Ligand code: B12
């Protein structure tokens with residue numbers, strides 16, 4: 001068995017080494033393949049990530065979120081253009097939802113990023129959420145790490161602001177840009193979805209529409225009212241105020257992404273935010289928080305998988321039948337599974 | 351956690367100046383409903399842009415919709431650029447208004463099956479699944 005396992009391991013390690021080498025040299029094909037390995041959790045993906053991380057490169061991560069159709073992709077492309085003109089290399093991850101029925105996904109963000117398609121300083125990857133609890137695919141973090149390790153100094157993460165994704169974006173990005181439009185209900189929808197809470201910067205896009213100014217005014221009021229509220233009900237820009245850079249109050253900008261209006265001001269705001277994060281030390285705090293969230297998610301996933309495999313009496317499925325049949329309580333079942341999996345000794349059970 | 355999630359990734363594109371995109375949209379929806387991850391690039395793509403997108407997206411299949419009559423130049427060009435980029439294991443397939451004798455000639459040049467008007471989308475889905483199952487890419 002050991003010999004077989006040893007032999008089976010070699011090609012994975014070889015794959016990890018050669019892809020990591022390619023990423024280190026900035027090869028696009030290697031990065032593309034590495035992303036698939038990591039996204040699919042194929043054998044060797046952990047070693048691959050470790051090797052690419054060893055390149056020690058750092059990128060600034062900007063998240064762009066907002067309701068479907070707000071203009072996120074158009075805006076991302078325009079922002080990338082500005083950074084390219086400044087000589088920076090830009091990696092873009094565009095996330096769209098997986099269909100819960102078929103498991104398939106329509107990844108259409110490239111349509112609006114056409115101006116970037118032959119620029120070798122830009123790398124665009126479309127990703128499906130693959131049913132990660134309505135939120136971001138766990139692999140999104142890893143994919144960003146790979147782009148970072150390949151030398152893209154600016155990362156743009158576009159996600160649809162529905163479901164639980166706003167929490168994922170807040171975790172994955174150093175700077176969160178929330179895009180809203182004057183269209184009916186956007187604002188309300190954003191507040192309900194908690195989108196407004198994670199914003200470091202607001203952009204009212206489609207400012208060519210007449211209702212835009214009213215939305216800007218309402219947002220500025222909302223951001224102002226929330227100021228210094230501390231522990232109360234979180235409002236617009238709550239994260240920026242509570243654990244963001246001291247003194248950072250989310251600006252409310254306007255843009256017409258299709259015409260390129262307001263994009264330089266947006267790039268400036270992202271830069272201001274990046275600087276204030278770095279100078280206040282909050283950047284490092286956010287990195288640490290991100291790392292902790294990812295470790296916790298991984299530990300939880302490994303524990304669950306382990307319990308599913310080893311827990312006595314058929315694991316979760318059997319326990320579920322017991323509980324549903326009234327033969328055991330939820331708490332007894334959990335204790336039994338944890339004890340059966342060797343995670344909790346029976347005596348120590350609280 | 352180590353659960354492997356291999357999904358078939360298909361890049362659907364409209365090359366050239368052809369503005370007929372109804373068929374492409376039908377195909378995109380059918381592929382999504384079949385469980386594929388479909389990257390749609392939209393209209394007016396050059397062969398160079400299609401191949402660059404296929405590389406970045408690590409697409410298993412490049413599926414082109416052509417109703418303009420330019421298939422005899424566009425399809426071989428995309429195939430040649432893919433080969434040049436080291437992506438010779440990617441399937442090039444497609445559909446639109448393509449006469450049978452052209453489809454045969456293209457097939458001889460390494461292009462996969464081409465699907466014309468009245469195609470049942472299930473046939474294209476089945477074709478891609480079957481190709482993928484025995485392809486080099488499925489093993490990775
Ligand atoms: C609707 C239509 C239009 C619409 C297009 C609207 C749109 N946004 O798509 C409009 C009015 C804009 C239009 C314009 C033109 N059209 Co027109 N149009 C048609 C028509 C009547 C139907 C096409 C259609 O939408 N079919 C419905 C869809 C669902 O079917 P489909 O595209 O064939 O797709 C199916 C299969 O082919 C296959 N398939 C297609 N793509 C792919 C891809 C993959 C990967 C796979 C697996 C399968 C697959 O599966 C699909 C589902 O079954 C056809 C004639 C015909 N009967 O095909 C002419 C036709 C395509 N048009 C034609 C022409 C010449 C034009 C014009 C140049 C001018 C003109 N004479 O009208 C302009 C050009 C516009 C441009 N910029 O390209 C010619 C093309 C001739 C040729 N290739 O030699 C045709 C064949 C008519 C003819 N007999 O002359 N057109």
Ligand SMILES: Nc1nc2c(ncn2[C@@H]2O[C@H](COP(=O)(O)OP(=O)(O)O)[C@@H](O)[C@H]2O)c(=O)[nH]1
Pocket residue numbers: 066067068069070071072073074075109112205206207208255256257258259
């Ligand atoms: N009028 C107007 N339309 C825009 C603007 N920005 C984007 N759009 C359009 O809005 C639609 C959705 O844009 P897209 O970038 O795909 O939005 P996303 O779903 O948020 O990524 C497209 O048709 C864009 O052309 C804008 O500033 N003004």
Ligand SMILES: [Mg+2]
Pocket residue numbers: 072073074108109158
């Ligand atoms: Mg988009």
